[in-house]
Amino acid sequence: MNKQYIDLYKQHSPSIKKHSAEVMNRYRDSSFELFAKLGFPTPRMEDYLYSDLREPLAVDYGLNINRIAIPVDPYEAFKCDVPGISSHLYFVVNDMFFPAKNSVPLPEGVIIGSLKDMAGKHPALVEKYYAKLSSEKEDGLIAFNGAFAQDGFFIYVPKGVMLEKPVQIVNIMRSDVDFMANSHNLVVLEEGAKAKLLVCDHTMDNVRFLANRVTEVFVAERASYEHYKLENTHNRNTNLSTLLIEQKESSNVLTNIVTLHNGITRNTIEIALNGEHCETLLCGMVVSDKNQQVDNFTSVRHNKPNCHSNELFKYVLDDESQCGFTGQLVVAKDAQKTQAYQTNKNLLLNNNARIRTKPQLEIYADDVKCSHGATIGQLDQEALFYLRSRGISGKEARLLLMFAFMADIIGNINIDVLQDRIKMMVEKRLRGEQSKCEGCVVCQ
């Protein structure tokens, strides 16, 4: 399967480049060469132990290299999962960015648009950041993305500007044939800027999809950034998502990665703390059943002293679902006074569900506070009996306990409407009322 894409690139790289931006093309050939060397990741590689992507990667997907427009108006066709959220709303269909329609006006200086277009309009700005984090990585998926991604979204918040309302990007996969999309996104917050981004992933058609998205986020000094990802896709979708974040001094980052329904998902989240006094909170939750797979690979790199990171991921697994979690934490030699905490808790509702979890701490400094913990278990039988002894049915009692299990993750969503909505969706999902993704025809 590697060869298929190597040949494709060799044949079509002029078209790929023609329909992309100059700054993206600058990294394209080197990315391709890296991919040709590395190939797609396999479970034999340390960082992909829990992600077996061989089957979904072997599917014969179509790519829209010549970027033929898709006749769809997402603003008409799509119903949002979070109605009532007042946001700066944008759509990305496959890898095509749709400019705002009836969106709340943006504050002065804020730029949100297609990466390709913005690279034309603001070349110096995009050049300064594009691939600065991703080109450092020895990772087959990121290299593949560098070779094939032609567009993505670009968000820029200038110094001191606070975006009150969240920015919402809705990714929709839409195609009549099995289809692959690659996109590369860039988020830049200048000093003291503040922004919240909500990324929603959806699928529309009953075909195999694969999305390989790389997002680079630059959070400058004293800036504050919140990144929410809500996946609600069908089970023929493969979602490969890499989130690379760099934090500068005294900045603040919250990520909350929610997988409610999916097929195969691999989230790579890497946060580099490149300034002192940074605060980072990484959260995530997974509700999975049937044969769904979710692998969250997280990596927090404390490169400077006096930073504080906290990580909390929770999973509820049923049926034959197989999931993984890796919590990599690297504390550099000089990163004294680091505080880094990590917790991964998993509930298995069934003997066939499977979770593999791995804390991976590499600490090279000697004056740090670090902890990690992983638990795998079933619902507390004592608590279940206590609830039932008050007249609450076994089913309802289990639900209360599962919901309670997720409560702290949901509590770390600082957009009220989104928090309420996710509460409701998780409850519906746990009740089994939403065994397929919203508005979906695929999963039966």
Place this chain on the structure above:
Amino acid sequence: MNKNINNETNQKPPLRGGLEGPLLSIKDLHASINGKEILKGLNLTVNEGEVHAIMGPNGAGKSTLASVLTGREEFEVTSGKVNFYGKDLLELAAEDRAREGVFLSFQYPVEIPGVSMVNFMRTAVNEQRKYRNMEPLSASDFLRMMREKKELVEMDNKLTNRSVNEGFSGGEKKRNEIFQMAMLEPKLAILDETDSGLDIDALRIVANGVNKLKRPDNASIVITHYQRLLDYIVPDFVHVLYDGRIVKTGGKELALELEEKGYDWLK
């Protein structure tokens, strides 16, 4: 001494809406856990309006009785019958026993982080109402009910705003049990060592709550080690449970006698 092991003869079952019979009748109950027999032929009859105390040494089977009556699945009932208002209680799932009106005040109430007291009680009250074909309580009626019952057991507002029993002191947990009992208005309340871990003030508050909830049409079984609790909750009958059987039944004065002489003389 009193040779009457079966206390049934002491009591006359009252008439209840044309349905004759006791509230609870336990006949020759045998139960075991992990193959070890704990209850070895227990008999007990409880009528409406009565308070029964069950006393006995450690390991006699007091808590096992509470567990078997409320449907804890680890215990296996090997023979015997338990009727609750004429229904076979042992056939019912734990939640249905609660809905029929059986309540257990736990010896060790469970902490459930993430489930708020309000959500817990609303779910419990409404599931019980549903069982009785009643409409769920409106939010305002429910909150009014919470307020009234909290006053009854002198429960602090800040406790009901927290997760179930999370971070509660021993006394607060027991008070919370009585609060739940007030909310659910059971027909039969089983208080399992409600006095353990309580200081005198907490004991008085908990006992006051129990006494205020006493009605002519309900009953309680008070399981305790010590006579002390029975100064506050005055029983109509005191039973001595010993090695899985009730070996002696008497009035409240029996408790004093036990306090003085211990259990050895009953062997």
